[in-house]
Structure formats: C-alpha cells, structure tokens
Amino acid sequence: MYCITRTSLRRLGEQWTGVSYSQVKSVFEYSDVSRRGLSSSSTTCSDRHDDPPNSQDNKNQNFRRHKYANPLQRTIGILSDDVKGFFFGVQSRFPTTGKTLDGGDPRPEPQDRLGEVWPSHCDVLVVGGGVMGSSIAYHLKERALQGLNVVVVEEDPTYTRASTVLSVGGIRQQFSVPENIQLSMYGMEFLRKAPQLLGVEGMDPPDMQFNPHGYLTLASEAGVHQLEENYTLQRDLGAKVDFMSAAQLKDKFPWLNTDGVEGGVLGLENEGWFDPWSLLFSLRRKAVSLGTQYVNGRVTGLESQILDDAILETDYRSNVKNLRKAEITLANGEKRNIHFAILVLAAGAWSGEIGRLVGIGKGDGVMAAPIPVEPRKRYVYCVHAPDGPGLNSPLVIDPNGTYFRREGLGGNYLCGQSPHEDNEPPVDDLKVDEKFFEDEVWPTIANRVPSFENLKLHTSWAGYYDYNTFDQNGIIGLHPLVSNMFIATGFSGHGIQQAAGVGRAIMECILLGEYRTINLERLGFERILLNEPLYEKNIV
Amino acid sequence: MQPRRILLCADVRMMLCQLKQVQKISPNYGLLNSRNLSVSSTFGTDKGSSHKKLWYVPEEEKRESWNAPTESFKEDRVAVLGFDLAAAHFLVHRGGKVRFKNATIWNQKDENEEYELSRHYIPNIFVEEIDASGVDLIYEGLESMRNLQHLKWLSVANCSNIDDWCIDRICCQYSNSLEHLDISNCPKVTERGITALARLRRLQNLQLNGLDGIKNIKLLCLLLEDVLPNLQIEGIQYMDSKQEQQT
Numbered sequence: 001m002y003c004i005t006r007t008s009l010r011r012l013g014e015q016w017t018g019v020s021y022s023q024v025k026s027v028f029e030y031s032d033v034s035r036r037g038l039s040s041s042s043t044t045c046s047d048r049h050d051d052p053p054n055s056q057d058n059k060n061q062n063f064r065r066h067k068y069a070n071p072l073q074r075t076i077g078i079l080s081d082d083v084k085g086f087f088f089g090v091q092s093r094f095p096t097t098g099k100t101l102d103g104g105d106p107r108p109e110p111q112d113r114l115g116e117v118w119p120s121h122c123d124v125l126v127v128g129g130g131v132m133g134s135s136i137a138y139h140l141k142e143r144a145l146q147g148l149n150v151v152v153v154e155e156d157p158t159y160t161r162a163s164t165v166l167s168v169g170g171i172r173q174q175f176s177v178p179e180n181i182q183l184s185m186y187g188m189e190f191l192r193k194a195p196q197l198l199g200v201e202g203m204d205p206p207d208m209q210f211n212p213h214g215y216l217t218l219a220s221e222a223g224v225h226q227l228e229e230n231y232t233l234q235r236d237l238g239a240k241v242d243f244m245s246a247a248q249l250k251d252k253f254p255w256l257n258t259d260g261v262e263g264g265v266l267g268l269e270n271e272g273w274f275d276p277w278s279l280l281f282s283l284r285r286k287a288v289s290l291g292t293q294y295v296n297g298r299v300t301g302l303e304s305q306i307l308d309d310a311i312l313e314t315d316y317r318s319n320v321k322n323l324r325k326a327e328i329t330l331a332n333g334e335k336r337n338i339h340f341a342i343l344v345l346a347a348g349a350w351s352g353e354i355g356r357l358v359g360i361g362k363g364d365g366v367m368a369a370p371i372p373v374e375p376r377k378r379y380v381y382c383v384h385a386p387d388g389p390g391l392n393s394p395l396v397i398d399p400n401g402t403y404f405r406r407e408g409l410g411g412n413y414l415c416g417q418s419p420h421e422d423n424e425p426p427v428d429d430l431k432v433d434e435k436f437f438e439d440e441v442w443p444t445i446a447n448r449v450p451s452f453e454n455l456k457l458h459t460s461w462a463g464y465y466d467y468n469t470f471d472q473n474g475i476i477g478l479h480p481l482v483s484n485m486f487i488a489t490g491f492s493g494h495g496i497q498q499a500a501g502v503g504r505a506i507m508e509c510i511l512l513g514e515y516r517t518i519n520l521e522r523l524g525f526e527r528i529l530l531n532e533p534l535y536e537k538n539i540v
Numbered sequence: 541m542q543p544r545r546i547l548l549c550a551d552v553r554m555m556l557c558q559l560k561q562v563q564k565i566s567p568n569y570g571l572l573n574s575r576n577l578s579v580s581s582t583f584g585t586d587k588g589s590s591h592k593k594l595w596y597v598p599e600e601e602k603r604e605s606w607n608a609p610t611e612s613f614k615e616d617r618v619a620v621l622g623f624d625l626a627a628a629h630f631l632v633h634r635g636g637k638v639r640f641k642n643a644t645i646w647n648q649k650d651e652n653e654e655y656e657l658s659r660h661y662i663p664n665i666f667v668e669e670i671d672a673s674g675v676d677l678i679y680e681g682l683e684s685m686r687n688l689q690h691l692k693w694l695s696v697a698n699c700s701n702i703d704d705w706c707i708d709r710i711c712c713q714y715s716n717s718l719e720h721l722d723i724s725n726c727p728k729v730t731e732r733g734i735t736a737l738a739r740l741r742r743l744q745n746l747q748l749n750g751l752d753g754i755k756n757i758k759l760l761c762l763l764l765e766d767v768l769p770n771l772q773i774e775g776i777q778y779m780d781s782k783q784e785q786q787t
Contacts, residue, residue, distance in 0.1 A: 192679065192705045212708030212736045240712055252741075269712035391738035391767050409735070409759055 071121055118336060119293050122149040124510065125326055125340035127299050127354055128347035129154025131164040131276065131496055132488050134283040135503030136344055138198075141290035143507055151338060152287070153328055155298040159280070161430065163348050164496060166463025168380055168405070168414055169276045170395055171497040172215040172267055173239035176230045176537040177473060180494070181237050182518045183501035188270045190500035191279070198282040200289045206282030209275040213406070214267035214394040216253075218448075223399060223540040224262040230537065231265050240269040255389045255449055256396075266394060273395060273405060276496045283499075300335070301327030302343075302357045304482070312481055316365030321482045323358065342510060344486045349375030349464040351489040358482060366481050369529055373475070373490040376467035377425045379416055381437050385455035386411045399540055402444040404452075412458060417441050418493075430462040465493045471533035476502055477509065477524035486510065487525055611681035622661045623687040627670075629657055630684045637671040641690055646671070669693035673722070676701065682709045688717075695722035697747070703728035704736070711739040718742060724749035724775060734760045738767045749775035 124140060126133045129152045137150050159165045171188060175181050190197070195205040219227040231243045243265050246258040252266075288294065303325040310320035326338050347354050351373045355361055361370025388411055395405035404415035417440055419425065425433060437457060446452045468475060468490030475490040486509060488502050495502075501518060508516045515521065527534060611630075618626045628638045628647060632655045637648040646669075649655045658665075667688050675681070678701045691714050696702050707729060710721070718740050723729060724747050731754050737743065746764070751757060758778035765771050 207730075209730075209732065210704055211732045212704060212711070213739075268715070269708055272708075391735050391763050409731075409756060409763065 074121075117293075119149065119151045119295070119338060120336075121339045122151040122293075123340065124148060124150045124342045124344060125338055126150065126152040126344045126346055127326075128152075128345070128351075128489075129157075129284065129294055130159070130162045130346065130348050131280045131283065131499040132346035132348070132491075132502060133344070134280060134287055135499045136346060136488065136506045137287040137292045138283050138290070139503040139507035140510065141287055141292050142197075143511055146291060148511075150287075150292045151340070152292055152294045153297055153299055153326070153338075154294055155296070157294070157296050161464065163464050163466055164280050165277050166380070166461060167276050167493075167496050168273065168403075168416070169496060170215065170273045170405070172271045172395075173234055173237075174215055174217050174230065174241060174265055174267060174271070175494075176226075176233065177534060178233065178237060179518065179520055179523055180473065180498070180536070181234060181239060183498040183520075184494075185237075185239065185270065186501040186504070186518065187497045187499065191274060194279070194282060198286040200285055203285070206278055206285075207275075208278050210272055211274065212269070212272045214269075214271045216249075216264050216266050216394040216396045217539055218249075218261045218264045218397060218399055219539045220260050220399040221262045226537050227263060227265060227539050230539070234265075240267070241271075242266050242268055253389070253392070255393070255451060257448055257450055259447075261399070271394075279496070279499070295328060295338075297328040297330040297336075299326050299347075299354060299357065300329045302354075303327075304358060307483070310483070312366060314366060318365050318367065318481055321358070323482060323484055342484045342486065344488060344506060344510075345371075346488045348466040348489060348495075349373065351466065351487070355487075358485065360479065360482070366529060371475065371487065371489070371525075372470040372528060373466050373468055375427045375464040376492075377427050377430070377462050378418065378465055378493070379425075379432050379436060379460060379462050381415050381432075381441060381460040382407060382458045383413050383415060383452075383455045384411055384458045385413060385452050387451040387454070388413055389449060389451070396448065397539075398444055398448050400444060401538075402441055402448075404445050404449075413452075413455075415441055415445055417444070425462075427464065430464075432460045432462050434460065466490055466495065467492045470528055471535050473534050473536060474498065474502065474523055475525055475528070476505060476520050477526075479525050480529070611678060611684060613680075613683040613686070617684075620661065621658075622663075622665075624665055624667045625658060625661065627685040627688055628667055630681075631670060631672060631675060632657060634675045636673075636675040638667055639669040639693075641666045641668040666690040671695045672699065673697040675699065677706070679703075679706050679709065682706055682713070686713045688714065691717055693720040694718060695720075695747075696726065697722045697724040697749075699726060701728065702726040704730055704733035707733035707736050711736055715739055715741060720745040720747075722747035724751070726751070727753075729754070731755045731757065731760055734764070738764060741768070743768050744770045744772065746771060746773045747775050748773060752776065 124137075126137050133152050133154070137152050140148055140150050156162065171184055171191070173181050173184050173188075175184070191208045191210060194208050199205045217227065228243065231241060234241050243263060244252070245263050246261050249256055249261065249264050250258050284294070302323055304321040304323045306319045307322055308319065312318050312320055323343050324339060326340065326343070327335055328338060329335050345351055345354055352361070352371050355371035355373075359367055361368070389406065391406075393406050395403060397403045400417075402415065402417040404413050406412070407414045417436075419436065419440070425436075434457065437460070442452075442455075446455075466489050470490075472492040473490070474492075474495070475487050477487065479485045479487060486506055488506055491498060502520075504517055505515055505520050508514065522534060614626070617629070620626075621629065624640075628640075631638055632647055632649060635649060637646045639646045647655060647657055668690055669692060670685070670688075673695050677696055677699045694710070694714065696706075696710075702723060703726075707723070710718075719742050721737070721740065721743060729751065734748075734751075734754060734757070737746065748757070748761075754760070757776055761773045761776050761778040764773065
C-alpha cells in the first residue's frame, strides 16, 4: 500500500511540475525542486550548515533530527500513516514538535531522549520572544493549534535587555489615535480574561496584578484645547474618562498643585498599571503548552528569493522578494538554519537591524526606506516619599511629559521622563544617569506635588524603547516588497498595553488575510513610504 | 396604542431572557463594534484532557461566558424603563433585592418567582440600595447597573466572580454616591482591589468579612482610614495593631 502511494505521488509530481523523477536527485530534496525556475539572490547564509550529518550532531550538545521536518516528507508521512491506520489500526507514529495537550510527549523515541528537536522547517518564524512575539505566537497557536508550526527565536531567555520586563506597565485609553485607543481597550479585556485564556492545566492561573487606579493627564493653558479634543474622541470610542477643571482636580486630589494646570482628563475605569513580567511569562507558557517552540538564538542572516514574475512599480521597478531561510546563531556560536513560510518581525528595539539583514534600508526605491526603529534608553527612578500622595493617586502625567505613580504600600513611587531630542542618552548599555533625575525629573514632580520635596532616590533602572523615529507609533503589517514578512514593532513606549491587540491583528492577517477585530491599516509600513506620519497629539 | 405596544415588548423580552437562562444556548461571539470589543474564544480552544468530554455538554466553568451576553447592558431595556428601573428589573429577576429612595420595603422575588415592579418608565424613581448577594454577579452584569446616581448601599457579598476588575467598575460607576459597600467572601478580590476602594469618596462603611487572607489587609485598612475620614471597616481585626501602635 505504501509503495503504491509513493509511486503514484511520484508520477503525479512529474505531471505537475514537468520534471521527471530521474532528472532530480531525490524527490525529497525540497530545496532543489523549489529552486528550479526561481532565481536566487543575495545568499547571506550558505548551505553548508543546512542539516549537518549525524556525526557532527554528537559533537555539539544539541538537537536531534526531526524525521519529518521537510514539509513534503511530512505530508507523505501523514498520508501514509492515515492509510496504514485505516487498514491496520496502527497508531500515528508522527512526532509533534512541542508537547501534546496533556503535557507529555506522545511517543518519546528512546535514542533521542537528549536534546530537543531542531525545527529545520516551520510555518511561521517569529523573530523576538518578548511580549509582542509571544502574544503573536499565542494567538496563532490558539487559533490554528497543530495546523501551524510556530517557532519563536529569542536571543535572551532571561530577558535582561528586553523592553517588556523593564517597562512601568501602564495601560490607558487616553490616546489621540483611534487605533491606539481600540488596541488598548482590547488589551484591557485580554488582561481581565487572562486567567481563563492563558491558564495551563496543572499550573496556577496567571495573576496580572492589575492596579485599577487610572491615569491623570494634565494640560497647561496651551494644551487644554487639544486635551478636550482627545477627550471627545476617547468618549466616542467608549473609553470611560472624565474631563476635570483645575478646581475639580484640586478638590479630588488635595495633594496636587494645580498651578499652571488648566484641566486634566482622569481615567475612571480600565486604566492603571499591571505587571508586565506576568503577562510575558503567562503568554509564553501558554504558547509553549499549545506547541510553540522557543529557540534560544539570534537571527544573523536571512536568505530571500526574488520572484521574477511579481513586480511592484512605483517610481522604480522592483521585484518582490520572498524570504525563505533564516540563519540562527545559537548561544554556543553554532549556526543553524530554519526554513519558514512567513516571518514575523517583533524584535523590539533591534528591528531596524533585522530589517537591514533583508535589505530594507539598503537598496533603491522602496527598499531604500529602512524600518525606522532604533533603541532609545529611558530611565525609571524609584523614590521613597513618606508624605506622598498616598492610596488615592492615579498615574499622573505632567504637561512636560514627566510621569509618576505609586508603587506598593510603603510610600514608594516610580517616576520618569522622556528626555528632549537633543540630549538623548547613549544606548550602548543600561547604566542609569542620576544627574538627569536631579536636573529634570525631581524639580518637575516636586513642583507638581509639594510633598515630593523631601524624597529620597531609592533605586533606578534603564530600559530601551523600541523608538519609531518616524512618528512614535507602532508599525504593523506586511512590508510591500517582501511578500512574507510581517512587522510588529516601533511602539515607542506603549507596546505592553497593545501587545494583546497586535498579536490578534497579526494572527488575523496571517490566517484570515485581513483585519477583523480592529482595523490597523493606517498603522502599516506604507505610511513611511508615503511620508504621512501618524502622530500622537501630545498634550503640552 | 403606543403604551401597550411598549408593555408587550418588555414582557416578551423578559420572557426571552427567562427562556435563554433555561436553555443556555448563547455562545460568546467576538463583537466587531469598536464600542463593544470582547475577546472571543475561537474554535480551536485548547481544552486539555477535557477534550474527551462531549462538546455539547455545558461545563461549570462556561457559566460566565454563557451568561455574559444575557447580563450585558441592554440598551432597549433602558430605553423603555430608564436606568434605575432597568437595573431593578435586572437584579430582582435574578434573585437580588432592591430598595428605592423613599420606600420602606425591599423589592424582591417571592416564592412563586414573581415580583412587583413597574413595567414602564416612572420619572423620579431612584434606586438607593441594592442587595446582590444572592445573584452571583459577573463583570458584564455590573454594567447593567450603571448610571444609578443615587445608589448609597451596595452588597455583593458571597458573589464568587467579583474580582479586581469588578471593583474597578464599582468605583467608576458609584464613586460619588456610594456610602456602604459589602464585599464579604469574594475570594477573587486582592489587595490591589482594596487599594482602589480609596476612590469611593463618600464611603462610610466597608464590610470585609472573610477577606483575612489578603496580603497586608491590616495595613490596607489603616491606610484606607487615613484617606477616607468617615470610613469604618468591619470584618477585619486590625484595631489591635492600631492600639499597639498607640501604646
């Protein structure tokens, strides 16, 4: 039965592709068949490292070969197993990547008990395992289950430099771009339902540690008009916010100094702050339990193929590219390859670099525009002020951009400020500049809350914003010339609250081909090519 | 002709609500309207070992998502009845008790599951006290009780689904009028929900029976008393530490 299937498939293959079996070395050599008729370009990684023979495997601590990694082999394996199962009642001996739904391996093969499977082929490769990448992987696997092989490449499993875990964790609906408001409303719903959605059997349900205290955005006389416009938009979209005059603010928050403040918008519901580490950890745990594989390595090469017959014509004639293979450098320096069908770029502050690997930013015409995301260092200071605002304090944003919020019950507060364009700190490391606190942050918060005069700097840390130099809002969607690369980065400080929504949007793009829940077309890469920035109208 | 038509619609709607409760046939759809974003559990939801169960047997855990559409805010109910009466109907129908301003009796269901509440809008009738302790409210249900400008007394004791987000909603909806709140025996409330209660400016009485397990609850009670001057908290023994501090 198996021989009949194999021969008939071979014959069918000959008919469809016009290539007879004898001409091709082996019909299972997927790469050979696919390269016929397609010209390959910029090979940034060589094939020497492709599927090294077994003798080399034993030298390095690593991965066993997956018998059915190659998609063509997988299909034939599935079909032959089905046929055998039907006739002979044989159990599927088809190993899955990742654990089964029960939490255990279906049939552990004895000789490969050491090491995990190296996913040499996958359907979706997500570059970056922070909250964006994990959210995308979770949404994809939750919808497609075993129908899609998802691999996430994360360079640092301890997340020491990731923007996610170093963030202050605020969530608000007080934006001026409608898509941002909708994304964070969805994020709020997701956080609330997280114990059901992200619960894994046998483990504690995730606790997002949400503090429902709201955001208070203050505006001086120059900015109060913009604040009112934003407030109207937020109310229209269903956010529960309230506009208050300076007198009402003074009445509600007696510790607030309302000099120079004309009005403010207070979030009444669904705003506050939560623990970003819990969100990341539970998304990752749930994605892994659904079958995602996290690979500990860095993407150092991306090979693409130019599709001769697909052309994008604007001022230049450019051929459409299709990414096929990624070269991953593992922690021990070893380089391995993963073939994929779709790439999702969620690498946070380092997305610009990954874009350059593909050639986005080096080239003519459309390819000359790089992904405008770069790391920008931001400081967060934890101060101790025993006479501070106390329990009834939201996250306050001063007109000049300084923010502070309560942390815990011991009189500690977190504060920070985005520095001016001219004195951006260097991004080589995550060292903190205390002088910035004394010169810029402390005077502002002491002016706004007089009881902050006598505070003590307790601790501080620094993290990177994945800063979008173009318009400081996220870039979400396909790249126009690279036909299978999705971008989800550039959130410039408000990524953590939009992670759930963006994950769902990318999942809908990949699986359904269109946005269904929230329409994020305006946040696509095209706006960078058309030079139409989508600015958040900041309040001064 | 007009009033009778409205009456009929309200009756039919009430009957439909009862029917839906009995049959439990409404799955949770993801809504596309930007005002009503909700997370939908898509088809391929991971069920773990429970995939052995038959798909059409409703599980205990699904109760929340089954009832979310029926308990969510119904615009047409409010259009007919006004906010206060709509909330009253919603609660009393599910086993709660409601007392209106200037009334001495509580409106509730009797043994025959019947209750007396007006079926059309009456102006100047305000809900002042709500006892929802038998209702097992969920987050969406709280939205059906919104815009009650004169609510002074609220009890959601023994409702196991009240969590921090529900406290957030309560604080948002009744921040200017609520004077008595009872959240006894709500196990999902954490210390962050208790800190959020500082937003209820008029709060005078807080019942926290059975919530001793919350982290730092005694410190929280002391802090809340600092923020809200008239507040009295019952159910937590924190006075001992306060007296210790004074001596």
